[in-house]
Amino acid sequence: MLRTSYYAPLRPAVVGAGASGTLVAIHLLEAAVRQGTPLDLTLVDPDEETGRGLAYGSRDRRHLLNVPAGGMSCFPDDPHHFVRWLADRGTAATVTSFVPRSLYGDYLADTFKASVARAGTRLTLRRIHAHATDCSWTDGHARLGLSDGSSVTADHVVLATGSPSGDSSWAPAPLRTSPRFTAAPWTPGTLDHLRTLDGDVLLVGTGLTAMDIALSLARPGRVIHALSRHGRLPQPHAAPSLPPVAPEESWSDLPLRRLRAKVHAHIRQVTAAQGDWRPALDGLRPLTNSLWAALPEPDRAEFLRDSLSLWNTHRHRMAPETAQAVSRIRRSGRLSLLKGEILAAAPTPDALAITLDGARSLQVAAVVDCTGPALRLQDGQDPLLDGMLSSGLITRGPLGLGLACTAEGRLIPRNKPAGPLRSLWTLGPTRRGELWESTAIPEIRRQAAALAQSLMSRATASDPAR
Numbered sequence: 001m002l003r004t005s006y007y008a009p010l011r012p013a014v015v016g017a018g019a020s021g022t023l024v025a026i027h028l029l030e031a032a033v034r035q036g037t038p039l040d041l042t043l044v045d046p047d048e049e050t051g052r053g054l055a056y057g058s059r060d061r062r063h064l065l066n067v068p069a070g071g072m073s074c075f076p077d078d079p080h081h082f083v084r085w086l087a088d089r090g091t092a093a094t095v096t097s098f099v100p101r102s103l104y105g106d107y108l109a110d111t112f113k114a115s116v117a118r119a120g121t122r123l124t125l126r127r128i129h130a131h132a133t134d135c136s137w138t139d140g141h142a143r144l145g146l147s148d149g150s151s152v153t154a155d156h157v158v159l160a161t162g163s164p165s166g167d168s169s170w171a172p173a174p175l176r177t178s179p180r181f182t183a184a185p186w187t188p189g190t191l192d193h194l195r196t197l198d199g200d201v202l203l204v205g206t207g208l209t210a211m212d213i214a215l216s217l218a219r220p221g222r223v224i225h226a227l228s229r230h231g232r233l234p235q236p237h238a239a240p241s242l243p244p245v246a247p248e249e250s251w252s253d254l255p256l257r258r259l260r261a262k263v264h265a266h267i268r269q270v271t272a273a274q275g276d277w278r279p280a281l282d283g284l285r286p287l288t289n290s291l292w293a294a295l296p297e298p299d300r301a302e303f304l305r306d307s308l309s310l311w312n313t314h315r316h317r318m319a320p321e322t323a324q325a326v327s328r329i330r331r332s333g334r335l336s337l338l339k340g341e342i343l344a345a346a347p348t349p350d351a352l353a354i355t356l357d358g359a360r361s362l363q364v365a366a367v368v369d370c371t372g373p374a375l376r377l378q379d380g381q382d383p384l385l386d387g388m389l390s391s392g393l394i395t396r397g398p399l400g401l402g403l404a405c406t407a408e409g410r411l412i413p414r415n416k417p418a419g420p421l422r423s424l425w426t427l428g429p430t431r432r433g434e435l436w437e438s439t440a441i442p443e444i445r446r447q448a449a450a451l452a453q454s455l456m457s458r459a460t461a462s463d464p465a466r
């Protein structure tokens with residue numbers, strides 16, 4: 001008698017439907033189709049949309065991706081997928097184009113939809129619009145409690161909850177509590193409100209977020225002040241860009257002091273040969289995870305203390321078009337760059353009076369926190385993560401960055417068991433402590449594909465006749 005093998009459905013729950021959660025879902029769906037495995041997938045996120053998350057929700061077409069289209073495909077082994085998707089929708093783009101971030105949000109949602117359609121009857125999908133508020137684990141099954149009072153049971157849980165939000169703790173209390181203070185500029189609708197205000201605006205932060213917000217808010221007659229302790233702007237991408245150049249020798253197991261010297265020598269050498277430092281830095285990207293992992297903790301702490309802002313401004317660069325637009329508003333006097341910090345703030349009848357160091361002061365209609373996500377998760381930000389940390393299901397990563405996990409992205413509990421770990425996973429910014437370079441799509445899509453494959457390999461074949 002012919003016997004066919006039968007796969008029990010794989011039953012994962014993904015918490016978070018930003019880019020990371022959506023990419024895992026897409027890769028799970030594609031792997032289920034390839035492998036012929038039934039999939040019972042739950043995707044939990046209060047956001048109405050799937051895929052946008054923090055980064056791809058802005059509808060302002062001046063907010064461009066900071067990675068060229070050729071690096072943003074959902075599929076690491078099909079790098080032109082995003083460029084083809086753009087062409088199919090009438091957007092002329094090449095692998096080197098920097099397109100609006102809103103288009104990337106559309107692309108993630110559309111690719112997810114297409115994968116769902118391909119999975120057909122093999123798939124049971126629950127897209128739940130709620131917060132996951134707690135997670136418990138009994139007899140190999142997880143139970144996720146949800147903010148709408150319901151719950152979900154799953155055999156595998158993926159935390160795709162993104163970076164911890166900033167808490168604006170740098171702001172003096174009278175500023176933090178003022179209605180003229182905006183703590184989260186990417187909250188939908190926030191920029192519309194700021195555009196309609198009369199008066200100048202102070203942006204705290206001079207990174208990529210600050211430059212996007214400056215472009216949205218600049219107009220004749222208004223000065224946007226952008227303030228940071230270092231006063232550095234992100235470097236622009238080169239147009240056209242040159243291919244990455246990897247170092248010629250292996251740098252494994254070097255302490256930070258020697259690694260820094262090697263990096264500087266590599267940059268000098270490549271700049272002398274090519275006239276540009278960027279190929280040297282881009283050539284380090286495939287090595288960053290292993291270099292970071294090999295650094296002792298005190299060296300990683302020293303890097304965060306002394307080199308973070310220099311790293312960020314050179315590694316996370318502006319699209320060339322963004323850099324040109326920023327130069328234009330600086331030349332016209334609509335954007336003023338300030339180095340320093342806020343010492344005090346006081347409300348006046350129609351503005352905020354801001355005192356800066358160096359006996360400088362400003363009168364502004366609004367202050368916007370553009371310092372971006374926090375490096376470390378603070379207690380009290382997310383009941384789910386708070387609960388999982390206090391029950392010991394998960395624990396913080398090295399230096400308190402992200403969450404502790406294995407090289408596969410499997411979350412490590414506070415007390416590591418002698419036996420196998422629970423099927424509890426993470427990807428993206430939560431892996432920063434272990435990997436450092438783990439917040440951009442080129443890394444996240446690779447993690448998503450590998451994670452989906454790891455889960456699929458756990459789908460158990462059984463014989464229905466038995």
Ligand SMILES: Cc1cc2nc3c(=O)[nH]c(=O)nc-3n(C[C@H](O)[C@H](O)[C@H](O)COP(=O)(O)OP(=O)(O)OC[C@H]3O[C@@H](n4cnc5c(N)ncnc54)[C@H](O)[C@@H]3O)c2cc1C
Pocket residue numbers: 015016017018019020021044045046047052053054055056064065066067101130131132133160161162163209382384385427428429439440441442
């Ligand atoms: C403004 C900005 C621009 C960027 N531009 C680029 C770029 O051009 N190219 C690039 O490669 N990278 C870019 N990045 C990096 C970016 O971090 C990643 O590309 C990616 O967006 C990270 O997605 P994520 O899903 O991990 O996190 P997020 O986008 O933060 O999404 C996390 C999701 O989890 C949900 N969530 C959190 N907690 C819970 C819970 N308890 N229950 C249910 N849901 C929960 C949230 O609602 C959210 O939707 C940018 C980042 C920012 C902030």
